[in-house]
Amino acid sequence: MNFIRTTSASKDFQKLVTELDADLRIRDGEDHTFYAQFNTIVQIKHVVVAYEGELPVGCGAIKEYLPDAMEVKRMYVPPSHRGTGVASGVLTELEKWAREMNYERCVLETGKKQPEAIGLYKKNGYAIIPNYGQYENVENSVCFEKKL
DSSP: OEEEEEOTTOHHHHHHHHHHHHHHHHHHGGGHHHHHTTOOOTTOOEEEEEEETTEEEEEEEEEEEETTEEEEEEEEOOGGGTTTTHHHHHHHHHHHHHHHTTOOEEEEEEETTOHHHHHHHHHTTOEEEOOOGGGTTOTTEEEEEEEO
């Protein structure tokens, strides 16, 4: 498996995010419009796409949240490749990239209706923190942080 650093201009990233958004539309239900406003991919400079051969099998991105923190965004692995280490590999590459840019931590938000994501972040050393920013009073959100 190869992990390629790119930007949100990547057609493979855009295709995976379209699949992610379709999945989230179902999981989030009535809350989808609220969450969708924070998930635009315009001009994201730090994207990782995982490939198995020529096939894109996962993605994720980071963007600056605070001067010392990157926010993990748009993590997705199609159902056919879940449980194979793709998501952990993408997350590890994003964290490595953040460290290279001298960020001290990564933060992220995921939904309570995404138990696979919650498990992934806990398995990779993320700790639950109080909901931050726009998610502060959102009942269905779970926020995480990992010191790099």
